[in-house]
Amino acid sequence: MDAGGGIVSADGRGDGTVDAFVNHRNLLFTVAYEMLGSAADAEDVLQETWLRWADADHATVRDQRAYLVRITTRQSLNRLRAVGRRRESYVGSWLPEPLLTAPDVADDVELAESVSMAMLLVLETLAPTERAVFVLREVFDIGYDEIAEAVDKSSAAVRQIAHRARAHVAARRPRGMVSPADTRRALDAFRLAVETGDVQGLLDVLAPDVVLLGDGGGIKQAVLRPVAGADKVARLLCSRHARVATMSLHPAQVNGHPALVLRLDGAVDTVLALRIDGGLISGVYAVRNPEKLSHMRRETTLRR
Numbered sequence: 001m002d003a004g005g006g007i008v009s010a011d012g013r014g015d016g017t018v019d020a021f022v023n024h025r026n027l028l029f030t031v032a033y034e035m036l037g038s039a040a041d042a043e044d045v046l047q048e049t050w051l052r053w054a055d056a057d058h059a060t061v062r063d064q065r066a067y068l069v070r071i072t073t074r075q076s077l078n079r080l081r082a083v084g085r086r087r088e089s090y091v092g093s094w095l096p097e098p099l100l101t102a103p104d105v106a107d108d109v110e111l112a113e114s115v116s117m118a119m120l121l122v123l124e125t126l127a128p129t130e131r132a133v134f135v136l137r138e139v140f141d142i143g144y145d146e147i148a149e150a151v152d153k154s155s156a157a158v159r160q161i162a163h164r165a166r167a168h169v170a171a172r173r174p175r176g177m178v179s180p181a182d183t184r185r186a187l188d189a190f191r192l193a194v195e196t197g198d199v200q201g202l203l204d205v206l207a208p209d210v211v212l213l214g215d216g217g218g219i220k221q222a223v224l225r226p227v228a229g230a231d232k233v234a235r236l237l238c239s240r241h242a243r244v245a246t247m248s249l250h251p252a253q254v255n256g257h258p259a260l261v262l263r264l265d266g267a268v269d270t271v272l273a274l275r276i277d278g279g280l281i282s283g284v285y286a287v288r289n290p291e292k293l294s295h296m297r298r299e300t301t302l303r304r
Contacts, residue, residue: 020064021053026303027065027140028072030115033302034135035076037096037120039295041083045075066146073132073150080128091218093226095285096120097292098254098271099300105256106180111304112256113173114139117285118275120255122172126165133158134165140304178276186276187258191249194237194260202234207280212236217289220269233284252296261296268293 021028028049032042049071061067087094096117106112113119114135123131132151136142144162148155186205193201212233216222227233247269252261254273262270271293275283287293 017054017058021050021068024065024068026301028068029300030111030302030304031069031072031135031140032076032079033099034114034120034123034139035073035131036080036083037124038083038292039097039099039300040291041079042076045072045079048075066142069136069140069142070146070150073136077128077132077151080131084128091216092222092224093213093215094124095213095215095287095292096124096255097295098259098273098287099295099302100298101253101256101302102299103253105302106253108256108304110139111302115255115302116174116257116275117255117273118174118283119169121285122169125172126168129153130161130165130168133161134169137162138166138169174275174282175277178279182279183258183276186279186281187251187260187274190274190281191251191260193234195249197238199234199238202237203230205281206230206233207277207282210280210282210284212284212286214286215289215292217291219290220288222286222288237284254296256302268296271296 025046028046029042032045032049033039036042036045049068052071052075053068056067098117099115101115105115123134126134129151133147136147136150137144142150144155144158147162148158151158153161189201189205192198193205208230209228210230210233212223212227214222214224214227223236227236246265248263249272250261250263252259252271254261254271257273259274260272261268262272269288271287273285273287274281275285
């Protein structure tokens, strides 16, 4: 794999093996990212997938897409179990790694919902195999038999896991669809209130039970525990961000949804993603860990 994420053969020329992987790369990255919530871990999984794909007996592969998704799923499951232990010792709240996404991600409503910060946090509450089954079935519409091969379960077991995971997610996912106009209205009001230090303006747009999570990774200052309640969240945001001379807030498409990027002295400092329920902001996710902000420099292509 070259430095730009492309793949070349030993003599520098592409071949059928390379082409097949490149053609499905964005899909495989999306599968891995939805299972892991981390672009860095997803990239590592793609490296491992490529090595196994390059060594495979391609004459026996009937469906390249299915075969590659199966490898990616297995490698993601291995990585998910490993990072689960690592996240137990994480400093403060762990949040998914935000991605600067192209407008076409938002056009695919189901894909955009599945990669939203709110949904990725819901997926974090699933066991690894449940998460894999849910993602492959609900997001990528992969058949039960194919999923069974990927997770080393029977088709009947996969159906039961899918049913259980679906019910688990349904009880926790954002309540109802929010129109782009309502999302933009809430985001604009939130942005203006934070920029001007308007506590009442924030209270008007925050749900009473809003929760703010901050992720500094022990590197940057962030709240170590969730902050709940509109009054507490509003006062915290105004005290920390408003009226800082070198601060600027810019709208951006993050994980397929409108969000805000806070810059200090021109550099990305914080990504603020929002969860909106019933026209009010019910979740604020502030990612400050600099190790999670590298994919905010350029758009990431996601595919189903």
